[in-house]
Amino acid sequence: MADAVTGATIPRERVEAVVERERERFVRDHARSRELHERGAEALLAGVPMNWMTRWPGPFPIYFSEAKGARIIDVDGNEYADLCLGDTGAMTGHSPPATVAAATERLGRGITTMLPSEDALDVGSEMERRFGLRHWQFTLSATDANRFAIRLCREITGRPRILVFNHCYHGTVDETFASLKEGRVVPRHGSVGPPVDVELTTRVVEFNDVDALERELGVGDVASVLAEPALTNVGIVLPDDGYHDRLREITRATGTLLIIDETHTLSCGPGGYTAAEGLEPDLLTIGKPIAGGIPTGAYGMTDEVAARVLEGTTWDEADVGGIGGTLAGNALSLTAVRATLAKVLTDEAFERMIALAERFEGAVSGSIAEHGLPWQVTRLGCRAEYMFAPERPRTGGEAAAEFDPDLDGLMHLYMLNRGVLMTPFHMMALMSPATTEADVDRHSEAFAAAAEELSAD
Numbered sequence: 001m002a003d004a005v006t007g008a009t010i011p012r013e014r015v016e017a018v019v020e021r022e023r024e025r026f027v028r029d030h031a032r033s034r035e036l037h038e039r040g041a042e043a044l045l046a047g048v049p050m051n052w053m054t055r056w057p058g059p060f061p062i063y064f065s066e067a068k069g070a071r072i073i074d075v076d077g078n079e080y081a082d083l084c085l086g087d088t089g090a091m092t093g094h095s096p097p098a099t100v101a102a103a104t105e106r107l108g109r110g111i112t113t114m115l116p117s118e119d120a121l122d123v124g125s126e127m128e129r130r131f132g133l134r135h136w137q138f139t140l141s142a143t144d145a146n147r148f149a150i151r152l153c154r155e156i157t158g159r160p161r162i163l164v165f166n167h168c169y170h171g172t173v174d175e176t177f178a179s180l181k182e183g184r185v186v187p188r189h190g191s192v193g194p195p196v197d198v199e200l201t202t203r204v205v206e207f208n209d210v211d212a213l214e215r216e217l218g219v220g221d222v223a224s225v226l227a228e229p230a231l232t233n234v235g236i237v238l239p240d241d242g243y244h245d246r247l248r249e250i251t252r253a254t255g256t257l258l259i260i261d262e263t264h265t266l267s268c269g270p271g272g273y274t275a276a277e278g279l280e281p282d283l284l285t286i287g288k289p290i291a292g293g294i295p296t297g298a299y300g301m302t303d304e305v306a307a308r309v310l311e312g313t314t315w316d317e318a319d320v321g322g323i324g325g326t327l328a329g330n331a332l333s334l335t336a337v338r339a340t341l342a343k344v345l346t347d348e349a350f351e352r353m354i355a356l357a358e359r360f361e362g363a364v365s366g367s368i369a370e371h372g373l374p375w376q377v378t379r380l381g382c383r384a385e386y387m388f389a390p391e392r393p394r395t396g397g398e399a400a401a402e403f404d405p406d407l408d409g410l411m412h413l414y415m416l417n418r419g420v421l422m423t424p425f426h427m428m429a430l431m432s433p434a435t436t437e438a439d440v441d442r443h444s445e446a447f448a449a450a451a452e453e454l455s456a457d
Contacts, residue, residue: 093434107425142287167396
């Protein structure tokens, strides 16, 4: 690393000094979390139930006691304005009352049976209203929705490969843990035990690179493009003007099916980026927030794709075809989805949430300008993120190259110590129906203090 962080603007020794001070404060204020983490090492791998829970900036993770609305209280009694919201899983706010009431009632009448429930009909109709696709299936996660959609696309096209964008995020789908290195498709750094060489399953291009997209799809072996409408897990990378039009034109011209993954870009409105910008996918996948925190996912498809799927279905082997799962489409999940879409993630709620994100964006942008920092902030509906680079990236490769782990760790820790929880893998904030202006302003004040401290002469 260079002698200074972010283009020699902020001296490295200043960052290190602030980090040391903030770590001391963190340890002092989280004694009970530290105790629980040490005890957890006796029975849990790395002391946590999932290893990514260690990816927080302190020397140990915070253990929480209660999450309600847009608030989290940890086991030490510290309260946080939660702008992480379970990295979108709790985009509704924690335990939204309408979802809790419906799920509680459903719990007493049967949870999972392998039989359809009446709620499924209402949910399917609402998904059609929001996203414009008529034929829906339900899963337990967006990962499953993506995995099943890919399998269906390979089956009906007879093509072996998929295409994804460099530094995309589609859950834990094996074929998507691929990236570009010197023009070759290689396993993404950190991929654990890839079962198949991703060069055999996947083509990878940079987001917004139309020429590369046309070249790779022109080979004729790609069943589907799996695309986030905007990259969201490597910082927010927005599409160039007209990019989605070209993506749709090229996929149609090459007989390639287009899957749009709205799991994170639901932040754009009730129908996600697809409805907000008039996209026309062949299939659409989504998960995380639509059941208010209860595990679920969904994938929908057009009439044409549905007809091709049904035509090729081996009905007497449908339970062993690699599509579905015993708990998929269970009654509890579908009841939660129905209540969440009808009463929590409403059109009116999104208007408020997007306005709060605009407030967040304006405050952060103002502090960056006031203190002359070479940073920038990008908003995607009710989601906003700041990155420690002067120019907004156009590709996943550019965004990854701009990542600054020192500043990222510092800013997360700085926010935690001032009662603000941000998404741990990047500086992302998300608004929920329960988020308030005071929550946004709490972050804005902490951000302004950090900007002033880091930019001081």
